[in-house]
Amino acid sequence: MSDAAFALTAFFMVAAALWAVTANNVLHAALGLIAAFFATAVLYLGLRAEFLAVAQVLVYIGGVVVFVVFTILLTSRLGDEILRPSLWRVLLGVLFAGAFFALGALMLSRAGDLLEGAGLAPEEYGSLMAVGNKLLGMGEGGLLLPFEVVSVLLLACVIGAIAVARKPEDDE
Amino acid sequence: MTLERCLLLAFALFAIGVYGALTRRHLVGLLISIELMLNAANINLAAFAHFRPGDATGGATFALFTIAVAACEMAAALSIVVAMYRRRRNLDLDKLRSLREPIEAEPGAGKAP
Known part of the structure; x- marks a missing residue:
């Protein structure tokens, strides 16, 4: 990925993220989230992690954000009051976020040899074949067991979500 | 880059x-x-996998686990949101003080429809 393309992606991502955290209407915030996730997928493509980019679009944009939008539509009515944060909270948020970013940049400027040396990853490291072999491999470095554990976690989560969100039986 | x-x-x-x-x-x-x-954390994983490859595929695969756990978390959290909205008719964080059933006298408690 060229520097110009990276700069464009980064700018788009930050702008979308800012929109997602400041929009008054939560539905607009969800749209900003979609844009930020999409820009992230483009960045993954630039980093040659192709499978990660596809998973990002499928799971985040196709799954999580759709879920968020459904929840917003289920829980908001026309004429709901707009919830604006008070001024001191905005100041506090800017302070903490700025402090975090400054601290991270400071750490990065002192990282030294972490940022130098070593070549790029091989061209095919994030391809479907490589990721599939890694994810479902049983030998050295294979991740089959964590993969199965995550699938159990997903199942437990879905059952839990149904149990929590279903209507109580004594309701008419 | x-x-x-x-x-x-x-x-x-x-x-x-x-x-x-x-x-x-x-x-x-x-x-x-x-x-x-969570998305920012994933970008870190992918960036280190690409630029500092020890086990590059492992780095990219680990981000997949983060994505899966984030989806789980979102499913659980949003079901709680729906359940809370049904009970209180309100999603203002300044007024939500506990996860249990609202008590009638509690200020900000919603009425059942």
């Missing part, structure tokens, strides 16, 4: 998420901010 710039971008995204988590008053808005922070 260098590792340093990718990490700075991830820091910026995480900082925006922190800002959102601290200032949002809508419960779903808070969850959106948390998703942004």
